[in-house]
Amino acid sequence: xxxxxxxxxxxxxxxxxxxxxxxxxxxxxxxxxxxxxxxxxxxxxxxxxxxxxxxxxxxxxxxxxxxxxxxxxxxxxxxxxxxxxxxxxxxxxxxxxxxxxxxxxxxxxxxxxxxxxxxxxxxxxxxxxxxxxxxxxxxxxxxxxxxxxxxxxxxxxxxxxxxxxxxxxxxxxxxxxxxxxxxxxxxxxxxxxxxxxxxxxxxxxxxxxxxxxxxxxxxxxxxxxxxxxxxxxxxxxxxxxxxxxxxxxxxxxx
Amino acid sequence: xxxxxxxxxxxxxxxxxxxxxxxxxxxxxxxxxxxxxxxxxxxxxxxxxxxxxxxxxxxxxxxxxxxxxxxxxxxxxxxxxxxxxxxxxxxxxxxxxxxxxxxxxxxxxxxxxxxxxxxxxxxxxxxxxxxxxxxxxxxxxxxxxxxxxxxxxxxxxxxxxxxxxxxxxxxxxxxxxxxxxxxxxxxxxxxxxxxxxxxxxxxxxxxxxxxxxxxxxxxxxxxxxxxxxxxxxxxxxxxxxxxxxxxxxxxxxxxxxxxxxxxxxxxxxxxxxxxxxxxxxxxxxxxxxxxxxxxxxxxxxxxxx
Numbered sequence: 001x002x003x004x005x006x007x008x009x010x011x012x013x014x015x016x017x018x019x020x021x022x023x024x025x026x027x028x029x030x031x032x033x034x035x036x037x038x039x040x041x042x043x044x045x046x047x048x049x050x051x052x053x054x055x056x057x058x059x060x061x062x063x064x065x066x067x068x069x070x071x072x073x074x075x076x077x078x079x080x081x082x083x084x085x086x087x088x089x090x091x092x093x094x095x096x097x098x099x100x101x102x103x104x105x106x107x108x109x110x111x112x113x114x115x116x117x118x119x120x121x122x123x124x125x126x127x128x129x130x131x132x133x134x135x136x137x138x139x140x141x142x143x144x145x146x147x148x149x150x151x152x153x154x155x156x157x158x159x160x161x162x163x164x165x166x167x168x169x170x171x172x173x174x175x176x177x178x179x180x181x182x183x184x185x186x187x188x189x190x191x192x193x194x195x196x197x198x199x200x201x202x203x204x205x206x207x208x209x210x211x212x213x214x215x216x217x218x219x220x221x222x223x224x225x226x227x228x229x230x231x232x233x234x235x236x237x238x239x240x241x242x243x244x245x246x247x248x249x250x251x252x253x254x
Numbered sequence: 255x256x257x258x259x260x261x262x263x264x265x266x267x268x269x270x271x272x273x274x275x276x277x278x279x280x281x282x283x284x285x286x287x288x289x290x291x292x293x294x295x296x297x298x299x300x301x302x303x304x305x306x307x308x309x310x311x312x313x314x315x316x317x318x319x320x321x322x323x324x325x326x327x328x329x330x331x332x333x334x335x336x337x338x339x340x341x342x343x344x345x346x347x348x349x350x351x352x353x354x355x356x357x358x359x360x361x362x363x364x365x366x367x368x369x370x371x372x373x374x375x376x377x378x379x380x381x382x383x384x385x386x387x388x389x390x391x392x393x394x395x396x397x398x399x400x401x402x403x404x405x406x407x408x409x410x411x412x413x414x415x416x417x418x419x420x421x422x423x424x425x426x427x428x429x430x431x432x433x434x435x436x437x438x439x440x441x442x443x444x445x446x447x448x449x450x451x452x453x454x455x456x457x458x459x460x461x462x463x464x465x466x467x468x469x470x471x472x473x474x475x476x477x478x479x480x481x482x483x484x485x486x487x488x489x490x491x492x493x494x495x496x497x498x499x500x501x502x503x504x505x506x507x508x509x510x511x512x513x514x515x516x517x518x519x520x521x522x523x524x525x526x527x528x529x530x531x532x533x534x535x536x537x538x539x540x541x542x543x544x545x546x547x548x549x550x551x552x553x554x555x556x557x558x559x
Contacts, residue, residue, distance in 0.1 A: 002287045004529055046473060047317045048526065073317075089528070213315050213322060214525035217284040219277070220300075220326045221315035237308050237329055242284065 002089075005029065009084045010062055015143055018069045019111075020078045021054070027061035029053075029090050035119035036095030036182075036207060036246045039065065040215030042087040043076045050212045050241070052115035052184065053091060054144070066114035066143070092215050093245050096205060098122055101180035104130035105171065105202070107164050107193050109185025113144045115207060116184050131175050135164035135189065164189055165196050176200055183207070183249075194249030204249035210240045217242025225253035258542035259535070261295065261550045263494045263516050264442045266378050266417055268295030268350055270538070271507060271549055272531050275498055275521030276301050276354035276381060276421070277326065281340040282347050288528040292348025293535050295517055299336065299344060301356040301383050304365050306332035310388060312465025316454040321473025321500070322522065323452050325466035327388045328356055333369050345376040352419065356383040358392035363406050364413060371414035380416050382407065382441070385423035385448030387470045394423045394448070400435035407439025419496060421445035424479055433487040445496040445519065446487060447480045472522040474500040481513045488514025488554050502530060504537035511552040 011023040029039065033053045040048040051065035069075045080086070096119055098104075104123060108116035113134055123130045132149040136142050139158035145151055151159030152167040160167055164185070181197040181204040183190050190206040197204035212222040223237035226247065235253045238244065259270040273296040279285055282297050291297060309329025316323040331339070333355075344351045355366040363382065370380060384397030384406070396402045403420070410418055420436035422429065424447040433444050449470025454463045462468070480499025487495055497515030501507060502523035510518045523530045542548060 001289060004288075004527060045317060046320060046322060046526070047315075087527075211313050211315050213324070214528070216288075216528055218280050218528075219315075219324065219525050220280075220309065220329050221324055223309070223314065223329070233308070235308070 005088045007086055007088050009080055009082055009086060011082050012080055016141070019143060020067050021064060022067060022077070022080065023062050023064050024086065024088065025062050026088060029063050029088065030056040030058050030061050033063060033091035034095035035098065035122055036115055037091040037093050038215070038245065039063070039088050039090030040092060040212070041065070041077070043073045045073050045076065047073070047213055048087070048089065048215060049073045049077060050092075050215055052111070052118075052207070054114035054117050055121055056118070066111055068111045089215055093241055094243070096182050096246055098126070098128070101178075101203075102128060103179040104128065105168070105175070105179045105181045106130055106132045107168065107181060107183040107185070108132070109135045109164055109189040112184030112207070116182070117144045119182055131171060133164055133167040133171075135167060135185070163192070165192050168193065168196050176202070181205070190249070191254045197249065205246050206249050206252065207245045208240045208247055208252065209245065212241055215241045226251045227253055258548045259538055260548070261517050263379075263419070263496060264417055266350060268517055270295040270535060271511065271515075271517040272534060273298055273350070273352065273496065273517055273519045274524060274531070275519035276383065278521040278524045281336070281344055283343065285524065285528055286347070289532045294349040294531060296350030296352050296378065297344060297347060298352040298381050298519065299340070299354050300330050301328050301354045301386060302330050302333045302336050302366070303328060303356050304333055304362055304369070306330065306335065310466045313463060314466075314469075316463040316469065318452070318454060318471065318473070319475065321471055321475040323454055323464060323469035323471050324449070325388045325464045325469035327466065328386055328393075333366060337369070337373060341373060341376055350378040351376060352379050352381050353377050354381040354383050354421070356386055356389075356393055358389070360402070360406055360409070362392060363410055367410045367413040371416065374414070374416050377416055379419050379442070380410075380414070381419045381421050381445060382410065383421050383448075385421050387423065387425065387449060387451045387468065388466060394425060394451075397423045397432065398426050400431045403432055403435040404439040407436055407441045411440040417442040419443040419445050421448055423448050424476075424483060425451045429483045430486055430490055433491055437491055437493050441493060443494045443496055443516070444487065444491065445498055446483045447476070447499050450476055450479065472500070474502060476500045477506060481509060484510060484515050485513040485556060502526070504534050504541060507534060507538060508541065508552065511549060512554075512556050514554045514556065516550075516553050
């Protein structure tokens, strides 16, 4: 049976003015989470808040999340400190299928760097070939970036001047050919990356986001549109939390 | 401890007063991953319509103090799909199988009764949704008019012998009038209450957060409204009342039952703590043990000042 865990916050790192990186103790989540999955976590407000899992440490029985302050709930969570207890549901949703290919291109924008980091860690452990492309607005926003990644900034203040697609265009043929693209970021970015992948004949998976309540598929508020021509209709609403958050790019109605 | 939690809603026996409220448990599949739903008195399905509905566009949820607004808009796979794919599953959960039916018009409700009547061996009651605030026609638009309530309920009674539980909207001046109409139409029970119509505004964009503009308000904040309505209706109705609105603890259950509810529905609490009925059940059993009372004896024991 799945359950709601009462977990201790092990560490809170303030990595930016508006972003914290939190390590939370929960052996079950550490053991079972796969990249692309998320947790729904309590705060001082009524509803839980969903966060993509950024990393796990099975030995220590911990998992990490990155929290960017976008509202009162995330501001509240960013003020949490080590030792505090939170209620957590997870791991939730369908993650990325990392067995589906022997070569990946990971693309992250904004807070997408956190789930993409988890995918990178697992692929690195397994020795699966992959490149990481990260896009930020400016150098102040750069988070979880490694020197071997392709880095882009919108204003050119660091890395390549441009967006993720500009970064993708710098990849060499051997990195692109036959790769599967995994992308997490803002909608316009995922749409552009999906189009780039399709243009290069590559399969692309994106992680959809919508205002969420339960996180487990019972309330039907966090829907996104997927194509439903086979059912004789233009689109269907599916639950980001339970049917996703990962969807094939070509199935999403953008 | 079996027995102490038993309650009756008319002719329907429930092993516990706890029923999962429509729209907060889908058809049971997801919550079954968290606990054995056979501990429940029943489960009320997602609101079903004759044809599938994709529901409302855009943002469907807004958090509020001690509650939330939703504007799902009765997204559901349609009654035919439900019969084929989910009804047997719900029947097999080991608790009462309540099917929530909604419609845009009088004819829709009759069609739903006709569709489901042949499956009466698998269904314990139809919950007639005359109260969803998130659709443009039917539901709450019908459910604020006592004449239409009476007409729909009495006509459905001619079509099916299934118990009809009439789920009413709190968005009326006088809940007693609509509850009486449900009784006069032949309803077997009333469910009080569905969500309160509300709105939340984004102060930056100066637009409603919900793309439907308004939504249904639920959660602990609405509990006093629901209790008041249960109490008002208990004093005038002969048919049983199922209380619903903001229940998240065993004390909430007791409060509703004392006010007049024969059973209760748990809704929004499942969205926050999916396993909460397990804790509430244990707490109710302990309360019965400690007090030496059975739950069913509590109904309507409220002593007004």
